[in-house]
Amino acid sequence: MNLDYLWHGFAVALTTQNLIIGFIGCFVGTLVGALPAIGPINGIALLLPIAYTMGLPAESTMILLAAIYCGAEYGGRISSILLNVPGDAGAVMTAMDGYPMAKQGRAGEALAISGISSFFGGIFGTIGLALFAPILSGLAIGFGPAEYFVLMVFAFATLGSMVGSQPAKTLIGCAIGLVLATVGLDPTSGAYRFTFDQPELSEGIEFVVLVIGLFSISEALIILENEGRGITVIRELGRMTARMSDLVKCTGATMRASVIGFIVGVLPGTGASVSSAISYTTEKRLSDTEGTFGKGDVRGLAAPEAANNATACGAFVPMLTLGVPGSGTTAVMLGALMLYNIQPGPMLLTERPEIVGGLVASMFVGNFILLALNLPLVQIFARVLTVPNWLLVPGILVLSVVGVYSTNSSIFSVFLMMGIGMVGWLLRKAGFDMAPIILGFVLGQITEVNLRNALAISGGDVSILFSSTICIVLWILAAAVAILPAYLARRARRRALQAA
């Protein structure tokens, strides 16, 4: 296996500039993870335009965003443990045993143990990513427009498993994203589409406008609605270091959860919320002989934390090797690459090894930074939880406005962002998830352009979409990921019925 890219990547990641950027990302990531109101997507959405406007090179921006993403998985545990409110989706299970521990006066210990298991999950996931990434790059040259189109079909098929409970809303979200992606100059025919003679729309809707509108603006409104729900911060942290006996006790759980977490992360369409739940229930089944889970068992705390960090790393595998984002966060990162005119896909590692390598290497470095931030400095972040919303939300709104304005000095974009934010809020309240919209938007143009280019090459003959081995394999995979989750869910339901 060729790991040259990785050594090259360390040279990128260890420059002073990128180390500083990585540190800032880890800090901000832990912060947004810790704040129950805002999650990793918001952190990424708000910092992306600023990084872009500052003229950071693509690899530095990716290092920043990845550090925020990984940092948020670490930080999410802080509010789970101290507030019993998960800081992000991956930290839901952390509260199961973390909050009881905190109530027993062992909050500091809980933070330490979960910090260490986060680190193991993160490092394990990064090693997995480093080994996985080069595997698919050999296929790259075989990818023509037809193969790319079928790859996109595969990416959309994974949506079926992404949000299973309300398929209509997931698919509508995706369609809305695709629709928004058609605005602007058609790269094939040069025609202007849906621009209504507005020059500001001629290059299409800007990615940061969409992401900040959908996530940050609508989030501000939702924070306001959810205010006043009784939340109390646990301030007595107690002993700040983990007991050796506890660490030994949860070694097995951490290992198993890291493996589960990474595998779940690699599968497109599933994320940290799934992996932490699976690893928690696995540990409960395996080792809860005395019924201590849910009452402050350290294993129940370590497992989901190791899992969600490993998942965050695993999620980069489909994104970096295939250009298929498995989650909302990786979709945003993919969009960030495209902002730099970098075509994601199997060619990425061959064409831009400094980006893939730098990213992976920076995640090794980042996990060490995060360990340092999250053990000795965890009290700083614990204090952040007491920042009142009336100070926090205006700050988010200022960052949103400036971020969007700064990318092209256009006030039109800021108004558009607000409009999108309001529509996003309406949709969220109607039960829609925003991630499919981002996914559809990011993949929309690649899908259409490659379909049309494939047909241009074949002169309109549709059989080109089935002509190569890669195409056929991808069609089969797409069918499998579209059908399998539904089948498994039905089987599980039938079993449950039989058992009852």
Next chain:
Amino acid sequence: MSEHHEPSHRSMRLIGRATAACLLLFALAYGLVATAIDYAFASDPLGPRVFPLGLAAMLALLSVWYFFSPGPAEGYPSGRLLLRVLGIPLVMLAAVALFEPAGFLVSTFVLTFGTALIFGAPPFKALLGAVGQAVLWWFVFSYVLEVYLPAGALFGH
């Protein structure tokens, strides 16, 4: 949870149906505009209209599906809370309108002061917070990050 209540099954269904109807209208309008896309000729067999038309049809069909099985929704706030929630975009609108003519400092003050009040901050604290944020962000963006921001008529050229 004083201002919160779970939406009833009926109101959830109503929200779902209304959203579905809006989406259907949107899909139809989008499809209509797609048929009128102007182009000289296309080098590919599909051209610039076919893909959007396909999307319009897909979105329309999905909206119909959604209409008949609305599923759970969170529901919208009502009463005073609704007014407060709508206050935020209004404050933003004012602040963004002021952004270029009056400059970053004034606009940011309006935005942070207005939203802080909506979030129920004590007026004097909100004032301090808003002035502090305006100055802090100006410093961060202009001097640390070197992002261009309009100074406005009061402070700049």
Next chain:
Amino acid sequence: MSNSLIKAILGAAVAAFAFAASANAEPAKPECLAGAKPGGGFDLTCRLAADALLKTKQIAAPMAVTYMEGGVGAVAYNHVISKRSKDGSLITAASSGSALLLAQGKFGHYDENAVRWLGAIGADYGVLVVAADAPYKTLKDLVEAYKANPADFAIAGGGAVGSQDWMKGSLLAKAAGQDPKQMRYVALEGGGAVLTALEGGHVKVGSGDAAEMVKHHMAGKIRILAVMAPERLPGDLANVPTAREQGFDIDWPVWRGFYVGKEVSDADYDWWVQAFKNAMATPEFAKEREARGLFEFKSFGKDFDERVKKDVAQFKILAKEAGM
């Protein structure tokens, strides 16, 4: 502060201002506007000007490069005309692609007469390329093969229908006696994608620019069959014949230059022209230009203004012939 002191300062300021206005003044805050995102061709043009003018001491303060994305320069064009028509400190990057879009009416309501064309500081030239293992050694081979079986030849370029790459492809199709509308053209995102498509065997012909393709040509990944220049290009491409040499009357220079607002004073306009002329006479400029993969191309003032207008007229004819 005493009244007389204020008067003295005001007087000095007025005098300085009057002096500045009368001479061919160097703008205090020179600015180059790139009508795209950072990193593209307009950015490159602005940076070449900024670096070269500063290094050859034509300007004292560094020239700022600003960006205004939209419509491949259309948004910037409209902005300069409507908001900064009198601003003598602003130059805006343009290329022959801008002339092509003007010819197709894609720059809004304004035509090529709405600005003052300043000058061009370098050029690239169109090339036609095939995969390194393709059987065609000359442009003639390719045209013959194309003629025999046009449906077999997908042509890839880095732009939409109507773009420069598409136009070059249509010139090939016309040379083979085919209707450009029937050409199987594949619009890709930039030259890198064209290279991949050629290497993967997805298309047979690539249309691009010399500066971008030359390194792949030298690396043996592709073969440049012809350069669309009036004479052979220097350096690595000295062995590649021009299209003219091979009997096809195809030229495609891609000049890179600037325009200023319509109402910019003659003094300011002449200052810029002179500054560029001075800078381009130096060896430093040639070094900066070559570092950016551009070939020598000089055209200034009235001469350049006429050239742009001639280009637009010619592109109009070409576009019409191609069925746009």
